[in-house]
Amino acid sequence: MRRKDSITRDKIIKNALQMFAQKGFFKTTVDDIAGATGVAKGTVYLYFKDKQDLYIATMDEHFNSALALLAETENMPGTPSEKMHRITNEFINYIMHLRTNYMPFTFENLNLTGKTLKKINTTVQPKVSAMIEIISRIIQDGIDKQEFREVDPRLAAFHFLSTIRAIFFSSYYLTNNAINTENILELFFEGLNKRR
Amino acid sequence: MRRKDSITRDKIIKNALQMFAQKGFFKTTVDDIAGATGVAKGTVYLYFKDKQDLYIATMDEHFNSALALLAETENMPGTPSEKMHRITNEFINYIMHLRTNYMPFTFENLNLTGKTLKKINTTVQPKVSAMIEIISRIIQDGIDKQEFREVDPRLAAFHFLSTIRAIFFSSYYLTNNAINTENILELFFEGLNKRR
Amino acid sequence: MRRKDSITRDKIIKNALQMFAQKGFFKTTVDDIAGATGVAKGTVYLYFKDKQDLYIATMDEHFNSALALLAETENMPGTPSEKMHRITNEFINYIMHLRTNYMPFTFENLNLTGKTLKKINTTVQPKVSAMIEIISRIIQDGIDKQEFREVDPRLAAFHFLSTIRAIFFSSYYLTNNAINTENILELFFEGLNKRR
């Protein structure tokens, strides 16, 4: 008896993550994913109820990876500021590695059904919250060490994630993208206002 | 000067913008748009080659609106900082008004064909560049007036647009969203680092 | 502009009736029906929400035909008994004409969803009731004319319909099927018990 181990399941998720990131939910067919994984279409349905279910599992995997990157960096030595630089670079590498193609300015959603939306909330939301939590702790550490200003650490963490996204997309609209990372981070840390 | 019948064309675009923003490209059917506009499905194809073509026209309209908001504000009285606050509020109002529903964390794209991708580049890119340009001028004005630090104004403009997006999505992951606008802007202007 | 007249709809129903009667609900594909009608698959869905909806419309048509046969015969001259013989022959001809193939002993159902089940009740049930009603009137007429015994006319009508079904299926299990019609009807009218 072959065991329904999670190896196949993991392979499917891995490939689905690649394809969803490159072609999006709608343009990625279950056949695509099955083909890329080297299994038959029906096999995907042994592990996932339907395409949306697979998508949720894929998002879950995606955020787990991101969380793992964060957790690893948090425990490394370095100043809070250094950690945040390291996180930025790792995230950008990770996203580049997905070879995602998605348009920076696109209205898109999955029109998830109420049930799935609830499942997303119970799967993805906590991951994002956990990411914000870790970054918050780093920021709080910086505040305690008099490195950062006294700000709401969670708000700053959220702004930080958004800034990483901006760096990633800057290549679409700005030149010199290699240099952008440092310059945008500099803006994030120093702000726009002149100091008096 | 527009031809008389482009009134129909404009109505289609207006409704398409609403629907694309609410349901995304794939979940919005040509029937939906035609129905909302009060014309027959075939009529849409009199004005647009295909659905992607309509989408591009819709994005164009979207960025024209944004550009108009920007241009209007640029010429109003006020400090550069005041102008940027005003822009933020107007953008958020505008996006709220579209009642867009799209998920903050979603891989999605339209898998545009090479030809369409090129058309996007020739339509949307210039609009975004123009937006960055206007904001750059405001920022440069602030630099000249010693209000802002000496930064790359285009990079700062890009970061600013991204910050507006962050404010919009903060309501998904943070509480107190009414207060977020001011606090995130404060972070944008003052930065994270403690000033010495 | 071509008008969405009911000609196409009627043709689809006609062909669906034939095919459902010959191959059953599950073995009949929407493609089959579309092909037999000479339209594309999608066209079927212009007129019917889904396959079950088409099935219901088909049953409706089926019972309308049966009702029409009944109504016609009721108003013809003849004794009640003669009318019932005529009805029997017409029904058997009609069913033969459908070339139905369905097995006399088969557990089968459509596992209709609650909603469809309700629709069946509001579509088919009244037709069957109407059939029973017409036959009841003929039987009541026979009772009034002292031709039939004093029985519950609706119960007798139901038994009569069942007897027609028996005649139809008798060919599967009994020989001499040409003769069966008269003999089974004779049993229906005279009963099994010896008269004293």
Place this chain on the structure above:
Amino acid sequence: MRRKDSITRDKIIKNALQMFAQKGFFKTTVDDIAGATGVAKGTVYLYFKDKQDLYIATMDEHFNSALALLAETENMPGTPSEKMHRITNEFINYIMHLRTNYMPFTFENLNLTGKTLKKINTTVQPKVSAMIEIISRIIQDGIDKQEFREVDPRLAAFHFLSTIRAIFFSSYYLTNNAINTENILELFFEGLNKRR
């Protein structure tokens, strides 16, 4: 003599009979049956060539049960008429016990292949014939005892089976179904015509 392991086979058939009666051939999956029996899907295929083969075995079992009921009653004391009343009640109980759900008016068949159709003929037909045979004997006995009229006993037997089916379905279209059994049987025995 049965092999020891046909216990599994019997269990599968028992459960298949329940499920086919409740959900029909197409809506019942092999998984359903395996699950209800507590064996793996593959096990079903150790005992039955395919789903149709299992269905035939199930029909066989069904008619064996019916035959057993008949045989038992035939040898009990009582007048022919009493025996037929007893048979009716036992059949109705048996069918109720299967909790069958199938629609009274449905075109349905299995679209059996020629080979399987032949197998049906060699399995089910003889059983039905045997049922008719037993009932024929009871009827012949009634004729001999001057209780019944001089009719073709096999035809009457067939009509009797059909009448039982009518009783079963009468609850769908007539009220007072508890009373229907006796009244429809009365119609069967006494006929519709007034006696002179």
Place this chain on the structure above:
DNA sequence: GATGAATGAGCATTCATTCAT
């Protein structure tokens, strides 16, 4: 220009059947 009926390629999903263990 305007319509909307018709088309059919495309895709998600199911499930009987197989076969390696």
Place this chain on the structure above:
DNA sequence: TATGAATGAATGCTCATTCAT
């Protein structure tokens, strides 16, 4: 014998696009 993971043919349904009127 028994298992159940894997298969892939089959099918219902959608929707962008066309075109006769």
